[in-house]
Amino acid sequence: MVELSMLGGYTKPERPESKNMLRMDTNENLALPLDLIKEVMREALDVDPRLYPEQYDELKVMISRYANVSKDSIVIGNGSDQLIDLALSVFCKGRRGVTIRPTFTFYRDRCMLHGIGLDEVMLDDEFTFSSGSINGSGADVCYICSPNNPTGNQFSRDLMMEVIEGFDGLIMVDEAYAEFAGYSLKDEAAKRDNLILFRTFSKAFGLAGARVGYAIASREIVDVFNRVVQYPYPVSSISLRAAMAMLRRVERVRRVIDGLKAERRWLYEQMSSIGIKAFRSDANFILFDARRDDVHARLKEDGVLVRRIGQVGRYSTCLRVTVGSREMNEGFIDSLKRATSA
Numbered sequence: 001m002v003e004l005s006m007l008g009g010y011t012k013p014e015r016p017e018s019k020n021m022l023r024m025d026t027n028e029n030l031a032l033p034l035d036l037i038k039e040v041m042r043e044a045l046d047v048d049p050r051l052y053p054e055q056y057d058e059l060k061v062m063i064s065r066y067a068n069v070s071k072d073s074i075v076i077g078n079g080s081d082q083l084i085d086l087a088l089s090v091f092c093k094g095r096r097g098v099t100i101r102p103t104f105t106f107y108r109d110r111c112m113l114h115g116i117g118l119d120e121v122m123l124d125d126e127f128t129f130s131s132g133s134i135n136g137s138g139a140d141v142c143y144i145c146s147p148n149n150p151t152g153n154q155f156s157r158d159l160m161m162e163v164i165e166g167f168d169g170l171i172m173v174d175e176a177y178a179e180f181a182g183y184s185l186k187d188e189a190a191k192r193d194n195l196i197l198f199r200t201f202s203k204a205f206g207l208a209g210a211r212v213g214y215a216i217a218s219r220e221i222v223d224v225f226n227r228v229v230q231y232p233y234p235v236s237s238i239s240l241r242a243a244m245a246m247l248r249r250v251e252r253v254r255r256v257i258d259g260l261k262a263e264r265r266w267l268y269e270q271m272s273s274i275g276i277k278a279f280r281s282d283a284n285f286i287l288f289d290a291r292r293d294d295v296h297a298r299l300k301e302d303g304v305l306v307r308r309i310g311q312v313g314r315y316s317t318c319l320r321v322t323v324g325s326r327e328m329n330e331g332f333i334d335s336l337k338r339a340t341s342a
Contacts, residue, residue, distance in 0.1 A: 020303060022304045022331055024328065026307070027149075030206075031263070037206055039245075043245045047237045054237070058240075059243055059247075060074045067216065069187065069190045073190040076212070077213045077215065077230065078235050079200060079202065079211040080199060080200040084174070087172060091141070091170055092111075095139075096116065096138070096139045101123065102123070102150060103143075119137050123148075128156075139169060140169040141171075142163065143172045144160070144171070144174070146173060147175075150309045152280070152282060152286060154282035154283075169194065171194055173198070177204075177282070179257055180261065180283050181283065182282060184197075189218075190216055192218060200212070204253060210242045263324070263325070270333045274340070276291075276336065277289040287318055289318050299339045304335045306332075
């Protein structure tokens, strides 16, 4: 117990003190109309909560159509975090892992909790890495977030395939932001015995509060996961039905995603035009170097919450902002101008 108390654990973002603050720090999809989400949740509430959840297979069929993979290659979980944690605790215990740095800190935290030794490959100035640094690490398990959080870039498909084909162990690829990017490795995950892909309804589909995620892997891995590893009822009936309701509205979601991509370009251009070093992104957020230590606090005082990242490569004062609606993005740019003025 004493050793566990010494672990840092995942640090949740601060929550706004006022409802009037712009929440642009947690990569939630606030561009999805709230009326749409309320419509989905009303539909999801049409369930008898006295019964254990029974909608898993139904959701798997809908995900299989959306992702164009067999339903036998899908595991549903209580958010993708739960699935990553289960994979680490069962498939990776007593082994050694390798990942990139910086990346999603939850993975490193859970490796520490489960006693999994971890090597970290630093990203270069272009926010990428060589396949040899991963494949030659001698590790048993590899985790890559692509698009990567917090840098926002999706690693090239060629680079990812070099890792997949050359790594001698289990590869875990986190595609939480794949809907905002250029490609997915879902077809590779369904046919390979060393690859697990993690995806979520929290980002593109706007269901962060419902906690629904899924993994795509070979039928052999999925069979073991579903029969032995996963909890009997990991996701509530309401959350399962909410995910299904969103998939029935997938075209509306895709239109919002297209709009977010346009807003991402606009936000990048606006930040660059006022002298801010912003980095191109394939996710629904943008990493930028504020070049001053007080910008995060000044934005907060002005009613805008962004995520403090700190050192990324040679940039020491990095912040991360979620791409929102045009109104949100304009509010952020106006506040950023004030926060970076002399």
